[in-house]
Amino acid sequence: MKAPPGVALRVAAAQALDAVVHRGQSLKADLAQRLPTFNDPRDRALLEAIAFTALRNRARYDAALQAWMAKPLGRRDAPLRALLHAGFAQLDMQLSSHAAVDATVEAARTMGRTHQAGMVNALLRRALREGLPAGDAAQAWPQWLRKRVARDWPQDAAAIFQASATPAPMWLRVNRTRVAREAYRAQLHEAGIETGAPEGLRDALVLATPLPVHELPGFDEGLVSVQDGSAQCVADALAPAPGARVLDACAAPGGKSAHLLERDPALRLLALDIDAARLRRVQETHARLGVDGGNATVRAADAADLAAWWDGTPFDAILLDAPCSATGIVRRQPDVLLHRRESDLAALTATQARLLDACWRTLASGGVLLYATCSILSEENAAQVDAFLARTPDATAEPLPQHYGRTSGAGRQRLPGEDDMDGFFYARLRKA
DSSP, X not given: OOOOTTHHHHHHHHHHHHHHHHHOOOHHHHHHHHGGGOOSHHHHHHXXXXXXXXXXXXXXHHHXXXXXXXXXXXXXXXXXXXXXXXXXXXXXXXXXXXXXXXHHHHHHHHTTOGGGHHHHHHHHHHHHHHOOOOOOGGGGSOHHHHHHHHHHOTTTXXXXXXXXXXXXXXXXXXXXXXXXXXXXXXXXXXXXXOOXXXXXXXXXXXXXXXXXXXXXXXXXXXXXXXXXXXXXXHHHHHOOOTTOEEEETTOTTOHHHHHHHHHOTTOEEEEEEXXXXXXXXXXXXXXXXXXSSTTOEEEEOOTTOHHHHOOSOOEEEEXXXXXXXXXXXXXXXXXXXXXXXXXXXXXXXXHHHHHHHHHHHTEEEEEEEEEEESOOOGGGTHHHHHHHHHHOTTXXXXXXXXXXXXXXXXXXXXXXXXXXXXXXXXXXXXXO
C-alpha cells in the first residue's frame, strides 16, 4: 500500500538527522544529496526546516526523551531517536498535529519500526499536551567549547548561546552591475516580499522570513545573492582601489570575491582555493552573477604554498577569509557543534598563521590585507592578529569603524545576532 503524502519527507528528515548526529555527516553535504530527490520545492523547504530546527533544539529534545521514557533508547535505536527529533521539530514549527504526528508515526512503520509506532505516537501526543521543555541553549554546545566562549566573552556568553539557537534572517546582496538596490527592492515588493534596507550596507536587503531562492525575482539571472550582512562588510573593509590587483586567498564558495567584482568589474582578481571541487562553485557563482569575464581568474592551490601559484607580482589588496571553527555561524550551521573537536583548534590556528605569513609575502608595499573569520574565539582572531603583528615588523593594524563590531585586539568582533548578523572578525593590516 502506498504511504500517505508527507511520509517520505519525514523518513528523509530522520535519515538526514541520523547521518549528521550519529554518523558525523555534514548537514550541508547530506541535504545536497537528499533534497534533489523531492520535486516540489515546498517539500525541499520543509525538509530543510525540520532538519535545522531539530539540530538547533537537539539538547531539548534529548532532555524530553530522557524525562519521558522509562528506558533510554539504545544505539540500535539511533534512527528512531532521529525520527522523534524530527517529530518534535515539527511541533516546534507549529505544523498541524495531523501532519506532524500522523505522518511521523507512519514514517516509523515505513522505516521498519512498526513495533515502535505506538511509542512514537504516545511521545508526540504527550509533547502536544504538555509542551516540550524550554531547555538551556548552552547545553547544545560541547563543554570544552562552552568554556572557551565563556572565557572569551564572560558578559555575553548567554546571549551568544541563545542567538546561536535562533534562526537567522535571510540577507540578500543586490548585484549592482545589474540592478540598483531600491529598484530590486521594488521588484520584491511587487512580488509580495517585504524587506528591510539596513543602513551602512549599500547592497543589502533583509527578509524577516527566509524563502527558497527560486522565489526571488531574477535570482537565476544573477540579480541577487544570499549572503549574511557580516560577510557583505568584507568588501567595504578591504576597499581596494579601482582596478587594483586583488587576491582572494580562500575564495570558495565565491560570494565575497563576486561582491568585490560587482563593486568594481575592472579589478584584476585572483580567486584561490585549495579545494578544486569547491572552486567549481566559485566559477558557477561568478558565471551566474556575470562577473566571470574581464581580468578575474580562479585557480586551485594552497595559498600558503607560494611556489605552486604565485608569479611574483605583488597584490595591492588581499582578502584572507581564513578557515576557522565557524563558531560565529552556528545558527546557520548547527551541526558545527557536533563536528568540532577541541584538537581542531590547534590545527586551525596553525593554518591561519601559515596563511597570514605566506599571503603577507605577496602583498605590495603600501598594500592592505584584510584578515577575517566567522569565529568568535580569541585565539583565532584577536590573539592570532596580535601574534602576527608581533612577528611582522612591517605590518600595522588600521582602525575599522564601530559598525564592524566591538573592539577586539587590533580588529573588530561582531558576536552572533548583533545587528541581526552572524558572528565575524575583521582586522585590516597595512604593509609599510
